[in-house]
Amino acid sequence: MSLELREIHKHFGPVRANDGITLTVETGTLHGLLGENGAGKSTLMKVLSGFHSADSGEIVLDGKQIKLASPHDAIAAGIGMLHQDPLVFLPFSVIDNFVLGSPGAWRLDRRAAEIELNELCERYGFNFDAHTPVRLLTVGERQQLEIVRLLWLGARVLILDEPTTGISADQRSKLFATLKALAAEGMSVIFVSHKLEEVADLCQRVTVMTRGKVVGEAELPTPPERLVEMMFGQVIEIQDRSDVGLGVSHLELDSIQTASGLLSEEPISLDVKSGEVIGIAGMEGSGQDTFLRLCCGMRAPMKGTVAITGDDLTGKHYREFLNANVKYLPAGRLEEGLIEGLTITEHFVLTGQDTSFIIDWGAARKRAKELIDDYGIKGTENSTAESLSGGNQQRLLLAMLSEDLKVLLMEHPTRGLDIESADWVWEQLLARRQEGTAIVFASADLDELLRYSDRILVFFSGRIIGELDAAATNVDEIGLLIGGRSLGAEAAASS
Amino acid sequence: MNRARITTLALPILVVLGSVVVLLILAGTNPWDPIRIIVEGSIGWPPFEGGSARKVGDTFMVWVPIALASAGLIVTFNAGMWNIGIEGQIIMGAIAAALVAREVSAPRPLLILLAILAGAAGGMLWGLLVGVLRTAGGVNEIFGGLGLDFVALSITTYLIIGPWARSGVASTSGTNPFPDNALLPSLGGSKLSPLAVAIAVLALLGVWTLFRGTLYGLKLKAVGRNRSSAFLMGIPTNRYLLGAFAICGALAGIAGTSQALGLHFKLIPAISGNFGFLAILVVLLARFQPIWVAPISFFFAMVAVGGPGLSLRLGLHGSLGGVLQGVLVLSAMLGLGWAAYLTRRRAMTESGVSSG
Numbered sequence: 001m002s003l004e005l006r007e008i009h010k011h012f013g014p015v016r017a018n019d020g021i022t023l024t025v026e027t028g029t030l031h032g033l034l035g036e037n038g039a040g041k042s043t044l045m046k047v048l049s050g051f052h053s054a055d056s057g058e059i060v061l062d063g064k065q066i067k068l069a070s071p072h073d074a075i076a077a078g079i080g081m082l083h084q085d086p087l088v089f090l091p092f093s094v095i096d097n098f099v100l101g102s103p104g105a106w107r108l109d110r111r112a113a114e115i116e117l118n119e120l121c122e123r124y125g126f127n128f129d130a131h132t133p134v135r136l137l138t139v140g141e142r143q144q145l146e147i148v149r150l151l152w153l154g155a156r157v158l159i160l161d162e163p164t165t166g167i168s169a170d171q172r173s174k175l176f177a178t179l180k181a182l183a184a185e186g187m188s189v190i191f192v193s194h195k196l197e198e199v200a201d202l203c204q205r206v207t208v209m210t211r212g213k214v215v216g217e218a219e220l221p222t223p224p225e226r227l228v229e230m231m232f233g234q235v236i237e238i239q240d241r242s243d244v245g246l247g248v249s250h251l252e253l254d255s256i257q258t259a260s261g262l263l264s265e266e267p268i269s270l271d272v273k274s275g276e277v278i279g280i281a282g283m284e285g286s287g288q289d290t291f292l293r294l295c296c297g298m299r300a301p302m303k304g305t306v307a308i309t310g311d312d313l314t315g316k317h318y319r320e321f322l323n324a325n326v327k328y329l330p331a332g333r334l335e336e337g338l339i340e341g342l343t344i345t346e347h348f349v350l351t352g353q354d355t356s357f358i359i360d361w362g363a364a365r366k367r368a369k370e371l372i373d374d375y376g377i378k379g380t381e382n383s384t385a386e387s388l389s390g391g392n393q394q395r396l397l398l399a400m401l402s403e404d405l406k407v408l409l410m411e412h413p414t415r416g417l418d419i420e421s422a423d424w425v426w427e428q429l430l431a432r433r434q435e436g437t438a439i440v441f442a443s444a445d446l447d448e449l450l451r452y453s454d455r456i457l458v459f460f461s462g463r464i465i466g467e468l469d470a471a472a473t474n475v476d477e478i479g480l481l482i483g484g485r486s487l488g489a490e491a492a493a494s495s
Numbered sequence: 496m497n498r499a500r501i502t503t504l505a506l507p508i509l510v511v512l513g514s515v516v517v518l519l520i521l522a523g524t525n526p527w528d529p530i531r532i533i534v535e536g537s538i539g540w541p542p543f544e545g546g547s548a549r550k551v552g553d554t555f556m557v558w559v560p561i562a563l564a565s566a567g568l569i570v571t572f573n574a575g576m577w578n579i580g581i582e583g584q585i586i587m588g589a590i591a592a593a594l595v596a597r598e599v600s601a602p603r604p605l606l607i608l609l610a611i612l613a614g615a616a617g618g619m620l621w622g623l624l625v626g627v628l629r630t631a632g633g634v635n636e637i638f639g640g641l642g643l644d645f646v647a648l649s650i651t652t653y654l655i656i657g658p659w660a661r662s663g664v665a666s667t668s669g670t671n672p673f674p675d676n677a678l679l680p681s682l683g684g685s686k687l688s689p690l691a692v693a694i695a696v697l698a699l700l701g702v703w704t705l706f707r708g709t710l711y712g713l714k715l716k717a718v719g720r721n722r723s724s725a726f727l728m729g730i731p732t733n734r735y736l737l738g739a740f741a742i743c744g745a746l747a748g749i750a751g752t753s754q755a756l757g758l759h760f761k762l763i764p765a766i767s768g769n770f771g772f773l774a775i776l777v778v779l780l781a782r783f784q785p786i787w788v789a790p791i792s793f794f795f796a797m798v799a800v801g802g803p804g805l806s807l808r809l810g811l812h813g814s815l816g817g818v819l820q821g822v823l824v825l826s827a828m829l830g831l832g833w834a835a836y837l838t839r840r841r842a843m844t845e846s847g848v849s850s851g
């Protein structure tokens with residue numbers, strides 16, 4: 001079944017998640033959709049599976065234009081989506097999950113369904129018992145269950161959104177074998193991923209998306225460098241780092257490790273000096289935010305120590321880190337940083353030095369006005385946080401930082417900002433560095449990482465797979481590491 | 496006040512008046528009669544002149560617990576908590592006050608002071624229990640509160656038919672009346688206790704000040720609106736949640752004290768009068784503003800005291816007052832939802848325009 005998307009537009013408020021996407025998937029192909037997080041892949045797939053309706057654009061299936069108002073419409077048209085976290089009902093049994101989405105409201109023939117389930121499982125080499133509760137299944141098995149369920153419902157286009165997250169290597173090869181078999185039977189498979197290697201292994205064709213647009217298409221195999229270039233673009237010139245003398249250690253991690261999940265495989269040690277900038281690269285969910293939370297005391301490591309300016313604060317409460325002038329600014333400005341409904345003045349009162357019980361509103365408003373001027377926030381002292389634009393929210397967050405900051409941990413300092421605000425943010429951060437603050441920031445923007453970092457840590461699958469000197473590396477090297485490959489491995493493979 | 500705000504305040508009142516008029520016409524009555532009867536039965540006709548001091552006193556003594564509970568709920572609502580446990584907190588306040596009234600002998604002013612403090616402590620304990628279940632046990636405050644409401648109710652019933660049973664009679668109609676020495680001092684000929692009214696007014700003023708001018712109130716608001724952000728700012732969020740439950744519980748406990756020592760003069764099974772649940776509705780209608788709580792509570796107090804007169808005078812069922820309350824609250828919720836929808840739609844249009 002061939003599938004065509006024409007000029008799909010979808011925006012959320014001011015964010016253009018899909019900005020005129022045109023894409024064709026031929027019958028019986030494995031089509032990769034590659035792109036960074038936030039590139040708009042998931043939005044596009046949600047449009048295609050009826051979760052979102054597009055603002056404009058057409059979806060054409062086998063030459064016929066179709067309208068998808070709900071996931072129900074999509075599956076009726078033969079489009080099935082396997083979500084990143086399989087949508088299963090944990091307390092239910094395998095068979096109950098299997099029949100849940102079946103059409104019709106009243107008649108339920110479990111026995112007939114079970115026979116069909118077993119046939120499908122046999123055909124694709126899956127084996128699980130129909131009566132096991134789904135919570136006992138591994139993530140990989142839950143995926144298998146979803147796949148046979150979608151096939152049973154008549155899916156002829158199968159969408160898989162980052163399906164290899166959280167499954168074992170064994171299950172991955174099984175999944176890939178299944179997908180290849182399905183494609184050979186004439187199924188169109190769309191494989192959404194940020195992992196270069198997997199797309200290269202599995203797919204016959206790949207479309208690369210960046211910032212809501214299609215930036216390239218290629219038949220596979222193709223050299224990975226080309227894919228990296230499509231994903232991240234060519235680097236523009238890199239500014240000279242004005243040399244800031246490094247001072248004492250502000251953040252010292254000694255062999256820290258979590259108990260399970262991300263960052264549990266190998267211990268991490270890092271020493272960040274006063275005036276140093278560390279960039280963190282990696283696809284979202286590779287362990288960066290766990291790492292930053294370990295650095296600021298929101299999580300305690302199972303092993304190892306965390307010291308701030310020489311004081312061992314391992315296992316201490318987040319507020320002790322805060323008192324030691326460590327500040328964490330997560331990516332969600334309005335979710336984890338600002339408070340909806342409170343004014344700019346109230347934000348400054350909450351984070352200010354004045355702790356008297358009765359608030360002096362006159363003085364508070366005066367101070368707010370000064371800070372609004374100093375930080376160029378477009379808003380008044382009575383503006384609420386949510387009424388500010390993203391750039392002004394970031395300005396407000398920076399204005400709320402205390403003066404003598406030792407360590408600043410930041411996620412995506414300039415995500416979603418226009419160029420002017422982004423430059424301004426870095427002016428502020430570099431001024432902080434000049435004053436001796438150690439900065440650790442995670443970013444998906446390789447230019448930003450290369451331009452401002454002294455060192456770059458690359459995270460992949462819950463561990464650090466590379467520590468690079470920012471002055472001696474380039475976009476290609478980081479891009480490959482982010483995709484889980486290294487230049488060395490590449491050379492070895494091609495020789 | 497902007498237009499949306501006025502709409503949300505006016506809409507429920509218009510809807511409720513409209514529905515009541517329709518209901519009354521359907522019941523074959525002149526719509527004006529019941530309103531007059533409620534006013535006459537609660538504060539007299541013309542208001543505060545023609546009626547008896549007894550009715551006015553009753554109305555005020557119903558106003559006191561509703562206003563106190565509402566003041567407390569403003570605190571928990573601002574902290575982002577649905578304190579459904581307020582009923583139990585009122586009941587435990589009444590039980591603690593009753594204990595002092597029955598068991599302690601002291602000069603009257605001291606005894607009354609002790610009873611009020613005991614009531615506050617009883618309510619606070621019950622409130623903190625909800626808070627601890629929430630912060631340490633991960634039990635949603637709605638379910639924890641509801642459970643503790645039933646526990647409190649069972650304790651009252653047990654006390655009334657058990658250890659505090661009236662001598663010689665096994666009855667659920669209540670305990671023996673408290674000694675006169677323990678009753679709240681009232682104005683002659685009515686139950687109106689200036690002390691209770693003063694405490695309720697102070698509580699409303701206190702809550703207004705708390706959120707208007709204090710750092711504690713601002714931090715509570717921050718915790719209620721966004722716990723993650725508040726935590727990242729260094730606010731001990733759990734401590735503030737417990738603080739909110741403690742304040743609300745104490746005010747509810749005093750409401751219970753007023754019920755026991757100022758209105759019923761004994762412990763009865765329905766000692767809370769459901770005023771805790773009513774207060775939730777009052778606070779929603781008042782949109783969390785202490786200033787609006789005072790008149791809205793008074794309106795509900797009038798309906799509560801004057802409503803039963805409807806059946807005697809017009810042959811309408813006494814529960815009409817309850818129907819009226821229900822319609823009012825539902826339309827208020829509708830108004831709030833509508834306002835939220837309008838705001839959201841406006842925000843979306845604006846962002847659409849600015850991006851386009």
